Each structure stands twice: as structure tokens, then as C-alpha cells.
Amino acid sequence: METHSVTLAILNGKNAGNEELRQAISTLREEGFQLEVRVTWEYGDGERYVHEAVKLNAATVIAAGGDGTINEVATALAGIEPTQRPVLGLVPLGTANDFASSAGIPMEMENALRLAILGKAAPIDLARVNQDRYFINMATGGFGTRITSETPEKLKSALGGISYLIHGLTRMDTLKADSCTLEGPDFSWQGDALVIGIGNGRQAGGGQLLCPTALINDGKLELSIAPSQDLLPTLMHKLTSAEDKNPNLVTASLPWLTIRAPHEMTFNLDGEPLSGTEFHIEVLPDALECRLPPSCELLS
Numbered sequence: 001m002e003t004h005s006v007t008l009a010i011l012n013g014k015n016a017g018n019e020e021l022r023q024a025i026s027t028l029r030e031e032g033f034q035l036e037v038r039v040t041w042e043y044g045d046g047e048r049y050v051h052e053a054v055k056l057n058a059a060t061v062i063a064a065g066g067d068g069t070i071n072e073v074a075t076a077l078a079g080i081e082p083t084q085r086p087v088l089g090l091v092p093l094g095t096a097n098d099f100a101s102s103a104g105i106p107m108e109m110e111n112a113l114r115l116a117i118l119g120k121a122a123p124i125d126l127a128r129v130n131q132d133r134y135f136i137n138m139a140t141g142g143f144g145t146r147i148t149s150e151t152p153e154k155l156k157s158a159l160g161g162i163s164y165l166i167h168g169l170t171r172m173d174t175l176k177a178d179s180c181t182l183e184g185p186d187f188s189w190q191g192d193a194l195v196i197g198i199g200n201g202r203q204a205g206g207g208q209l210l211c212p213t214a215l216i217n218d219g220k221l222e223l224s225i226a227p228s229q230d231l232l233p234t235l236m237h238k239l240t241s242a243e244d245k246n247p248n249l250v251t252a253s254l255p256w257l258t259i260r261a262p263h264e265m266t267f268n269l270d271g272e273p274l275s276g277t278e279f280h281i282e283v284l285p286d287a288l289e290c291r292l293p294p295s296c297e298l299l300s
Helices: 019-030 045-055 067-078 098-102 109-118 143-150 153-159 162-170 228-240
Strands: 007-012 035-040 060-065 087-092 121-129 133-135 138-142 178-184 187-199 221-227 250-254 256-269 272-291
Touching (some): 007 067, 007 087, 019 035, 019 109, 035 045, 045 060, 067 098, 067 133, 087 109, 109 272, 178 221, 187 250, 221 256
Parallel strands (some): 007 035, 007 060
Antiparallel strands (some): 178 187
């Protein structure tokens, strides 16, 4: 039986009972793959298991969960010395799976697991916020952030991505734009923003393409701003148009940017909230290696 280097899969505790994943793990173990599984219970477990993977000399760490699980594992990997750092693999098990689905990761468990262990490793960028927080997929701010954090869990699982849009439309009366200033190399914008998307990846909120041209290995972040006066045209365009480019959005491609606001704003970093009045966001080129499909649209 062929032996392989160790792979450590970090499984979000909410998905520990996934029968299809159990079966896929059994199948690969029978084929001789050394596959260790660890289940997270609370925040911080992911980081602990990444350090364990380094001690085990694991070639790959798999983040099996949604965007939050991937964020926790990727953040922990960023802190490991490059010479010791395992490659990141992805098995999508969350509600939204925005990063995995835009990267073309198979939703079928065994296929995803095989790709996570055997796929070609590609260097990818990571984004860092205020020196100590990270996102691999997207930072979203504005009214979209409030919707994502307020959308009821039951609605999310029943409807997936469209639930955010429905919930948003039902809450039109509560919309408040965030007054802010954004600055980056050769770029400056000031005004009231309803939605701000800063993408290393392309989509957030369960399939909303906020940064349709973003690439995860180009050393840049894609910025999309929906100004408050353009709310209805923007939403209507989203609902009625098949084209990705929205004429109502302010867009830019930047290696870094700074956002300042006169009052507290909240950004969701891959779904994890961060509040403040100033955010410095920069891209870290080739920060990690990730096993991705050969046809991955997020690679340049």
C-alpha cells in the first residue's frame, strides 16, 4: 500500500456529523492516505491544530468548514515560518462557502478531499487589516455587513445567498450609509457608502459578486463601493442584469488602502466582525500556498 505524508483536517465542530465526509475520509484512508482529523469546539482551536500539524510535519492542513473556518486556519498558517508551513486545502462545509465556491472547489466531499490532498499548490495572497487581523476572501462594510450579521440562521440555511438580498430589501427603512474616506495609491474617495467590498476573492454574502474581477495571486485587492445615492439602481441592476460590471459602483485595484470614518464602522473579514474608525488594509503577496483546481478562475 502506497504511503503518503500526513494531512491534518481541521473540521468545524458544527459539521462533525457529516456522513458524506466521514465516508470520504474512510475511503482515502483505505487507499493509504495518512489523514488525521481534529474538530474545533471554540475559537482558537484552529490555531492550536495548525501548530500541531507543524509538529506532525504535515504536508497539508485542510480547512473543512465555511469561510470562518478557512479564515481561522489561513490566519494561523500566516504565522508559521515559510519553511515549515503546510499547504492549505479546502473542503466546503459552511452555509455560504463564498471563497471555496468562487475558487471552483468541488462541493462533492470525496472530490474536494482528493483535491485538498493531491491538488497542485499555488501561491496565493492574503489581506491583513490593522497589522493583526486577516482575510483570505473579502472584507465587507456598510449595510451589507449588518444584513449578514442579522440574517436569521434558519433563513440562511433555507435560502442560501439570496436570503441576504431578501433580508436586505425587507430592511430598507433601517439603511444608514457609512460616511467615510478611502485612500490608496493614486486613489481617493469620500462620501456615504452603503456597501464596501474589498476583495482578495470575488463574492461574499452567499454568492453576491461584489468584486467580480478579483484574483488571489495578483498582489492587489479589488475595491467596490456602492454610494448611498445609487442604492436602488445598484440593487435593481443586481436583480435584473446578467452582466458582472455594475455602472453604479466605484471600483479600484490597489495593493493597500486606508479607510477612515468619523464614527465607528464594522467590517466583516470573511464573516468575522471588526469595528473601529480607521482600517489599514494591505495585501500580502504569496503569503500562503493553497491546493486549487487547475481551472481556478481566481488565479491569473
